Amino acid sequence: MENKNLQELLNEQQYQFKPYFSDRVMSRLDSVAEVAEDSFQSVLDYIFPRLTSVSFSLVVIVFMFVSFSEGSFQLDTILGLTDYENYTQFENPIQL
Amino acid sequence: MVNWKDEEIIASILEGNTQAFRFIVERYESRVATVIRNMLGNTVEVDDVGQEVFVRLYKSLSKFKGDSKLSTYITRIAVNLSLNEIKKRKRKRFFSFSKSDGTEWDQPDPKSDIRDYDTKELVNRGIRMLKPDYRTVVVLRMIEGYSVKETAEMLGIPSGTVLSRQARGTEQLKNILKTKLSYRHGE
Numbered sequence: 001m002e003n004k005n006l007q008e009l010l011n012e013q014q015y016q017f018k019p020y021f022s023d024r025v026m027s028r029l030d031s032v033a034e035v036a037e038d039s040f041q042s043v044l045d046y047i048f049p050r051l052t053s054v055s056f057s058l059v060v061i062v063f064m065f066v067s068f069s070e071g072s073f074q075l076d077t078i079l080g081l082t083d084y085e086n087y088t089q090f091e092n093p094i095q096l
Numbered sequence: 097m098v099n100w101k102d103e104e105i106i107a108s109i110l111e112g113n114t115q116a117f118r119f120i121v122e123r124y125e126s127r128v129a130t131v132i133r134n135m136l137g138n139t140v141e142v143d144d145v146g147q148e149v150f151v152r153l154y155k156s157l158s159k160f161k162g163d164s165k166l167s168t169y170i171t172r173i174a175v176n177l178s179l180n181e182i183k184k185r186k187r188k189r190f191f192s193f194s195k196s197d198g199t200e201w202d203q204p205d206p207k208s209d210i211r212d213y214d215t216k217e218l219v220n221r222g223i224r225m226l227k228p229d230y231r232t233v234v235v236l237r238m239i240e241g242y243s244v245k246e247t248a249e250m251l252g253i254p255s256g257t258v259l260s261r262q263a264r265g266t267e268q269l270k271n272i273l274k275t276k277l278s279y280r281h282g283e
Contacts, residue, residue: 006270009219010238014126015133017146022121024143025150029117032151 102166128174134235135178137224149174172250182228222272230265237262
């Protein structure tokens with residue numbers, strides 16, 4: 001077989017996709033965009049409940065730590081103001 | 097927009113006119129179909145791979161700097177995805193213990209079936225009997241008509257390798273077709 005004959009045979013190797021190929025591509029592009037949006041929404045849906053429960057657990061742990069270390073569960077204790085009166089006695093010049 | 101240059105259409109797409117991408121698809125779909133069909137044969141994956149080529153192109157349009165022609169860029173994506181598909185078939189064949197990956201003569205007795213194929217299909221099957229490396233070069237050089245330099249850039253190989261693969265691929269293909277065509281003509 002000559003090179004020329006082979007080239008002639010290969011020149012005929014042109015193909016087309018099935019009809020409406022561009023429509024299929026365009027609809028697939030739309031679905032790709034939708035999937036991207038959906039995936040972002042699903043990430044948020046996944047993260048928020050877990051973030052909320054972890055945050056709540058941390059707050060409870062902090063409260064328990066304060067309660068055990070300070071021996072009480074008053075608002076001043078939680079805010080770290082147990083020795084507030086002693087400090088204000090020295091720092092407030094009006095009272096001096 | 098039909099007469100617009102590729103760069104103008106791309107600029108329009110990047111400005112938010114997504115529908116302009118349809119013109120790119122319609123302009124290059126036959127080139128992509130030819131590459132994929134010759135690489136993979138007449139299989140159901142051809143259309144899926146073709147769609148994937150354009151989806152990949154769409155996603156990477158913002159990165160396209162225009163250093164090469166858009167046609168070359170698209171063809172490169174088509175070749176890479178076709179080679180991925182061939183690898184996937186090989187993996188599938190390995191795990192299913194099947195002997196055929198769809199790139200060979202599928203029938204156990206090719207002589208009886210060759211008579212039913214038209215010449216175009218016969219040549220296509222011959223191309224798919226080549227090793228993927230040779231097949232890629234034959235498709236790009238001898239069917240798509242890319243230059244040695246363009247083919248080398250597309251495949252990331254030296255020009256000398258393109259020429260040697262083309263020579264070996266052509267020789268193998270000639271031998272394959274000689275045998276198959278002579279069978280069909282009853283010689």
